[in-house]
Amino acid sequence: MYLYPKWVRLWHVINAFLIIVLIITGISMQYTDRENAAYLMGFSRAVKWHNISASFLVANYVFFILGNAITGNGRYYKLPLKNLISDIMTQFRYYAYGKFRGEKHPFPVNTERKFNPLQRFTYVLAMYVAFPLLIISGFGLLFPETVINRFFGVSGLILTDILHISMGFCLSIFLVVHIYTCTLGAKTFSHFRSIITGYQEPDEQ
Amino acid sequence: MRKWFGYILIATVLVFDNSVLAIVPFPGRTGRAIQQDTTGYVSPFRDQNERCFKCHGQSKYEYSNENLGLTVKALMCSERIVDRNQFYSSNHKSFSCTDCHSEGYAEFPHPGELRMEQKFNCLDCHGGDPAYEKYQFEEIDSEYRQSTHFKLEKEGFSCWKCHNPHYYKLNIRDNKNISEAVIYDNNLCLNCHANFKNFQLLTDAMEINIVREHNWLPNQSSHFKSVRCIECHAKANDTLLVAHLIKPKEEAVRGCNECHSKNSILMSSLYKHLSKEERKSNGFVNAVMLNQSYVIGANRNEYLNLISLIIFGLVLLAIAVHIIFRIKSSIKAKGGDNVSVS
Ligand code: HEM
Numbered sequence: 001m002y003l004y005p006k007w008v009r010l011w012h013v014i015n016a017f018l019i020i021v022l023i024i025t026g027i028s029m030q031y032t033d034r035e036n037a038a039y040l041m042g043f044s045r046a047v048k049w050h051n052i053s054a055s056f057l058v059a060n061y062v063f064f065i066l067g068n069a070i071t072g073n074g075r076y077y078k079l080p081l082k083n084l085i086s087d088i089m090t091q092f093r094y095y096a097y098g099k100f101r102g103e104k105h106p107f108p109v110n111t112e113r114k115f116n117p118l119q120r121f122t123y124v125l126a127m128y129v130a131f132p133l134l135i136i137s138g139f140g141l142l143f144p145e146t147v148i149n150r151f152f153g154v155s156g157l158i159l160t161d162i163l164h165i166s167m168g169f170c171l172s173i174f175l176v177v178h179i180y181t182c183t184l185g186a187k188t189f190s191h192f193r194s195i196i197t198g199y200q201e202p203d204e205q
Numbered sequence: 206m207r208k209w210f211g212y213i214l215i216a217t218v219l220v221f222d223n224s225v226l227a228i229v230p231f232p233g234r235t236g237r238a239i240q241q242d243t244t245g246y247v248s249p250f251r252d253q254n255e256r257c258f259k260c261h262g263q264s265k266y267e268y269s270n271e272n273l274g275l276t277v278k279a280l281m282c283s284e285r286i287v288d289r290n291q292f293y294s295s296n297h298k299s300f301s302c303t304d305c306h307s308e309g310y311a312e313f314p315h316p317g318e319l320r321m322e323q324k325f326n327c328l329d330c331h332g333g334d335p336a337y338e339k340y341q342f343e344e345i346d347s348e349y350r351q352s353t354h355f356k357l358e359k360e361g362f363s364c365w366k367c368h369n370p371h372y373y374k375l376n377i378r379d380n381k382n383i384s385e386a387v388i389y390d391n392n393l394c395l396n397c398h399a400n401f402k403n404f405q406l407l408t409d410a411m412e413i414n415i416v417r418e419h420n421w422l423p424n425q426s427s428h429f430k431s432v433r434c435i436e437c438h439a440k441a442n443d444t445l446l447v448a449h450l451i452k453p454k455e456e457a458v459r460g461c462n463e464c465h466s467k468n469s470i471l472m473s474s475l476y477k478h479l480s481k482e483e484r485k486s487n488g489f490v491n492a493v494m495l496n497q498s499y500v501i502g503a504n505r506n507e508y509l510n511l512i513s514l515i516i517f518g519l520v521l522l523a524i525a526v527h528i529i530f531r532i533k534s535s536i537k538a539k540g541g542d543n544v545s546v547s
Contacts, residue, residue: 029465029501029502030501030502030505031502031505032461032462032465032466032502033462033466033467033468033502034462034463034466034467034468034469034470042461042462043460043461043462043465043502044421044423044461047423047461048423051423095527096527099531099534100530100531100533100534102534102538144427157498157499158495158499158504160499161499161501161504162506162509165509166509169513169516172517173516173517173520176517176520176521176524177520177524180524180527
């Protein structure tokens, strides 16, 4: 079945590339020092490429939001509150235990249900919580005059920066887990093939 | 919709090319009508100084022309206006004008030979005086003599060119508001380097466009509001609070990591007077900076660092364990239908 329309695949490959650039340049900015003049790549180059790729990322994010709003893909991102936790736990238990026992997939993929509950939860968290916070705080750092100066006695810039770094970190963790869980498809690399070709093999039964 | 993406992109590209300088016009140089006293300071020489202020205190002055029997009104040129409020809040506020200027100026028109008057310099009064030891005037003087401006002495450069004789006021020493001190100190340089009228008096060189010369520095206006010119242009000095040795331009700091790092040079320059206070608090490196600004790379938080490393480690560990189980179970399954690792 074809689960990933062309625009999702296009969005995704751009997104993945930009996020990786952003992580590398972000780390480089945070840890460059006077002795190691270039932790990974050097400060000024890191700033430049971080800014450039962030601008593209924002545009790409808008593309994703619009795509989800216009096409049917958005429905996969609606979190049903009913059974939310128990469904996630069921899926988690499957990955941690049932899978090795040869149990059946508790939420087999079909066109009505592209993501299992755990996937859906993390994707919603990443795309609709972490991303907006990351972008807003990044905007604040790029245009510091837009940040509130004092927030309960603490400099607004510090809070903005901590928020930005934390969201960057959360998304980096997401990325690692995401890439790993993507190897849990029918075959190790079948999900990677699907996000590029769009075709998804049915889960093994 | 596509158009919008274009606008966003253009807007973000323009951001790299910002060019607004934080020049606050040099105050006091604008002549206004008689002004209100805002200092509350009463000088022992107030009346004596009023003799001079009545002409030099604003843009209009008058004198009586005895030959014609008329009161003549004329304009005082802006360079010769001394603002009362700024004078009475300066370091030398307790002075009479004629402590530094000849008593002969009480006459008007001022006698011609006073033009040739020899001015005091700082060390004439402060040199060797134990009361001013903490300022290290001698050390400052010797730095100044090595600085790039010193070659302009014969053109008229002197300490007074940076330290306005009538307005100079200690700033960074007892100021906790760094951005205020930064503006004060930078205006002191920009008074020549962004004001060709003053610059040309000392050199025949072409005007230097400060914004263009520093185009390599991103977020220029935000940098010029939060660091001083001397952070990059003066040679670091361990003992002086304010380094005075302005280096030739080739030796100016250009590396971002000089400031954007754990052992940022800002801690021994701009933040020197505060850095005796705690260098670390709540896990932040160089915490004294945080009251004024957030300097990427210089204000890392060690707790957050540690926490993120731990979380990262745990995630990798969990993945490693999961992989081991996957391999085990797939070996078990191998006997059957030869499913690959999944
Ligand atoms: C932080 C950056 C990333 C984010 C935010 C992200 C987000 C997402 C989202 C939201 C989907 C579902 C798309 C849809 O069908 O609507 C997805 C699918 C996928 N992504 Fe990513 N991704 C990122 C990086 C990566 C990278 C670097 C790889 C590969 C190396 C990757 C591999 C995949 C695969 C194989 C799928 C299809 C399987 C699935 O839907 O779970 N992703 N990603």
